[in-house]
Amino acid sequence: MDRRQMLIGAGGALGLGLGGARQALAQAQTPIRFLTPETDPTQVRVWQAFVEQYGAANRGVAIRPEYASWDDLVRKVSADLMAGAPPEVIAGSSRVGFVAAASRRNLLMDLTPVVEEIGRADFHAPSLAAWKFGNVQAAIPYGMQWPVLWCRTDLFGEAGVPLPTTWDEYRAAAEKLTSPQRGIFGACFPAGRTWNTEIQAGTAIWQAGGTMFDEKLNVTLDTPEVRRAMTYYAEMCRFSPPDIGSYGFREASAAYTSGKSATTFYWGRVLSHLHAQAPELLPKTRTVHYPRGVKQAVAFGWDEFVVYRGRNSRAAMDYVKWMLQPQQMYAMMEPVIAHVVPTRNSVVPMLQQHEWIKKHPEIVTTLIEPIDFGISSVKESPNHPFNFKWESFQARNIIPDMVQRIVLGREPVAIAVEKAQKDGADAVKDVRQ
Amino acid sequence: MASDEAIARAPRVRSGVAAGVTSRGGVLGALRDRHLGLVLLAPGAFTFLVLLVFPLGYGIYTSFLQRHVLDPEGIWVGLENYAWLLSNGEFWRSLMLSSFWAGATVGLQIILGTAVALLLHQPFKGRSMVRGLVLFPYMMPVVSVVLVWMLLYNALYGVVNWLLVQAGIIAAPIAWLSQPDSAFWAVVFVGVWKYFPFVVVIVLARLQVIPQDLYEAARIDGAGAWSRFVDITLPQLRDVLLVVALLRTIFMFNNFEIIFLLTGGGPLKATMTLPIMVYEQAFGIYELGRGSTIAVVMFLILIAVMSIYFAFLRKEDA
Numbered sequence: 001m002d003r004r005q006m007l008i009g010a011g012g013a014l015g016l017g018l019g020g021a022r023q024a025l026a027q028a029q030t031p032i033r034f035l036t037p038e039t040d041p042t043q044v045r046v047w048q049a050f051v052e053q054y055g056a057a058n059r060g061v062a063i064r065p066e067y068a069s070w071d072d073l074v075r076k077v078s079a080d081l082m083a084g085a086p087p088e089v090i091a092g093s094s095r096v097g098f099v100a101a102a103s104r105r106n107l108l109m110d111l112t113p114v115v116e117e118i119g120r121a122d123f124h125a126p127s128l129a130a131w132k133f134g135n136v137q138a139a140i141p142y143g144m145q146w147p148v149l150w151c152r153t154d155l156f157g158e159a160g161v162p163l164p165t166t167w168d169e170y171r172a173a174a175e176k177l178t179s180p181q182r183g184i185f186g187a188c189f190p191a192g193r194t195w196n197t198e199i200q201a202g203t204a205i206w207q208a209g210g211t212m213f214d215e216k217l218n219v220t221l222d223t224p225e226v227r228r229a230m231t232y233y234a235e236m237c238r239f240s241p242p243d244i245g246s247y248g249f250r251e252a253s254a255a256y257t258s259g260k261s262a263t264t265f266y267w268g269r270v271l272s273h274l275h276a277q278a279p280e281l282l283p284k285t286r287t288v289h290y291p292r293g294v295k296q297a298v299a300f301g302w303d304e305f306v307v308y309r310g311r312n313s314r315a316a317m318d319y320v321k322w323m324l325q326p327q328q329m330y331a332m333m334e335p336v337i338a339h340v341v342p343t344r345n346s347v348v349p350m351l352q353q354h355e356w357i358k359k360h361p362e363i364v365t366t367l368i369e370p371i372d373f374g375i376s377s378v379k380e381s382p383n384h385p386f387n388f389k390w391e392s393f394q395a396r397n398i399i400p401d402m403v404q405r406i407v408l409g410r411e412p413v414a415i416a417v418e419k420a421q422k423d424g425a426d427a428v429k430d431v432r433q
Numbered sequence: 434m435a436s437d438e439a440i441a442r443a444p445r446v447r448s449g450v451a452a453g454v455t456s457r458g459g460v461l462g463a464l465r466d467r468h469l470g471l472v473l474l475a476p477g478a479f480t481f482l483v484l485l486v487f488p489l490g491y492g493i494y495t496s497f498l499q500r501h502v503l504d505p506e507g508i509w510v511g512l513e514n515y516a517w518l519l520s521n522g523e524f525w526r527s528l529m530l531s532s533f534w535a536g537a538t539v540g541l542q543i544i545l546g547t548a549v550a551l552l553l554h555q556p557f558k559g560r561s562m563v564r565g566l567v568l569f570p571y572m573m574p575v576v577s578v579v580l581v582w583m584l585l586y587n588a589l590y591g592v593v594n595w596l597l598v599q600a601g602i603i604a605a606p607i608a609w610l611s612q613p614d615s616a617f618w619a620v621v622f623v624g625v626w627k628y629f630p631f632v633v634v635i636v637l638a639r640l641q642v643i644p645q646d647l648y649e650a651a652r653i654d655g656a657g658a659w660s661r662f663v664d665i666t667l668p669q670l671r672d673v674l675l676v677v678a679l680l681r682t683i684f685m686f687n688n689f690e691i692i693f694l695l696t697g698g699g700p701l702k703a704t705m706t707l708p709i710m711v712y713e714q715a716f717g718i719y720e721l722g723r724g725s726t727i728a729v730v731m732f733l734i735l736i737a738v739m740s741i742y743f744a745f746l747r748k749e750d751a
Contacts, residue, residue: 243588245611
């Protein structure tokens with residue numbers, strides 16, 4: 001075979017290969033990329049089971065699950081958007097500001113038809129309303145949630161202090177509970193450049209009577225309330241593990257389940273972590289609502305489905321509708337029971353039948369009984385409009401940076417707060433609705 | 434006579450080839466032959482354009498845009514991003530940190546790598562096995578390395594703290610990765626540990642080809658071990674160490690994953706090198722134009738370093 005014949009042969013083979021591939025592609029299934037930060041192993045098993053069940057019932061569709069950490073999720077979505085290929089479905093981003101910005105730019109599907117087909121009356125109306133921007137239902141929340149204070153009752157008993165209901169009580173208890181020699185710390189206030197730090201510090205600001213934005217959406221960090229909140233936060237960091245400077249969600253939960261912290265702020269997920277990693281701590285655990293400052297407040301959030309526009313968005317909406325059916329919704333919640341409260345009324349009774357819910361009322365009551373003091377960062381009071389500037393403010397880590405300057409950099413609170421005010425104002429000065 | 438025959442035959446051979454081509458494809462065949470080289474080059478050229486020239490050009494173009502992740506088209510702002518960058522204190526701080534990171538890691542890699550290579554050049558029992566083991570950090574995936582070191586550095590349970598406390602060097606455990614004072618050096622240490630085997634391999638290879646006569650002559654002249662190292666080994670290693678230094682500087686200056694996975698650029702931006710800053714701007718703050726601007730400046734800095742490298746190579750060739 002000479003060179004020419006070999007080239008012709010190779011060209012022919014390539015042509016045949018491409019032709020065959022084209023035929024195979026024509027018969028391929030509709031792929032749906034499904035991205036979620038809900039990555040507990042038990043939760044991942046549920047997502048995988050969904051892929052199999054839905055695939056078996058819908059031969060023409062292939063669900064492709066992808067996973068990311070909570071802190072990296074929006075960055076991953078951003079990179080995918082730049083590449084022109086966002087995932088079709090995202091479950092659990094909880095970033096209202098980012099979703100609102102994406103909706104404003106017409107990047108998301110309007111999920112109103114899904115809500116109507118399922119039955120609007122069965123949904124928790126305020127949760128649906130929180131994700132409706134203009135006339136577009138940009139996301140459908142499937143769970144709502146708020147963090148609580150997880151407490152080791154045995155250690156509180158040893159120290160002779162009650163479970164805290166106020167900042168002063170908590171500060172006194174944390175001091176008594178802290179024993180570096182035993183490797184136990186009374187509190188767990190995160191100070192990493194993370195979302196969890198932002199949520200906990202933001203909550204402290206609300207509890208101190210402050211806000212991050214006023215009703216005209218100007219940054220309001222340089223106030224006596226914020227200074228008071230940050231002073232309290234820095235004090236509590238003294239009673240927290242020494243490596244809080246890198247703490248996000250995972251570390252804050254692990255600090256409690258590993259026995260390192262006698263208390264931690266966290267959502268209901270800790271219950272399943274305790275069952276899996278430290279069942280001996282379950283009888284010694286109780287949750288209480290956040291100790292109050294001048295007022296009671298807590299960060300209120302949701303886990304939600306979002307569908308990005310793309311070739312397979314219609315098929316993706318069908319998949320979302322399927323996941324929102326009661327059996328599937330319950331299956332999503334079962335591995336991390338009490339982590340979120342379902343937004344569909346018909347699923348709530350199923351949740352209450354779960355063995356752990358029945359067995360641990362002292363843990364789950366604060367997590368599943370409705371509250372009236374939840375606050376969202378994008379709407380800090382009933383008088384605030386939706387804060388379209390929040391996403392820019394949040395993306396620049398204004399709050400975590402302020403916490404780090406105070407806690408790790410030992411900067412005086414007044415100076416750190418003043419700098420955060422300036423940085424925050426700079427971050428949002430060019431943001432237009 | 435034989436050469437005369439060969440000369441006489443040569444035109445016939447050439448015309449024979451031409452005749453053969455013509456007979457198979459006529460003018461078309463000749464054209465094909467003429468363009469065969471281009472056809473064969475095309476895949477390589479195409480790959481080069483798609484994988485190198487286009488991304489580079491696109492990155493430079495993006496650096497002239499104000500471009501948000503959710504507004505992919507962007508607005509042309511000319512040199513505004515460059516003006517922002519040059520007046521941005523954080524950029525200069527990150528540039529200094531990047532240079533310091535590259536200098537410290539490369540310097541320590543060379544010192545440690547050369548020392549280990551010298552040890553491994555000596556005959557001892559089990560030398561082959563140790564030579565294999567020393568490559569272990571270099572072969573490990575970065576993610577595994579980072580997880581291992583995060584555990585080693587752990588403030589409460591980490592072996593590093595335990596050893597230092599036991600040895601009486603520190604009184605209480607240190608949160609190595611969470612304190613601005615210690616995070617940078619903790620990250621540098623991991624960078625050195627991960628990549629020093631590269632230096633070991635290169636230096637060891639060079640050590641093995643240094644003529645033994647030089648050492649024997651030095652011994653006869655009464656030179657001690659230190660003198661032999663300074664006067665023979667080091668001059669013989671000079672060229673290879675320079676090349677290693679330049680290559681490692683380029684690699685370490687660009688290194689993203691070790692720092693990002695260990696500290697994410699924190700705490701208090703104590704490890705915010707330029708690659709982390711690019712990521713922060715592009716995907717943290719969604720300012721793709723500004724992220725690209727930093728990337729372009731990094732590219733120019735590395736071009737300068739590479740120019741030194743090629744100048745050095747040219748000098749060596751001459």
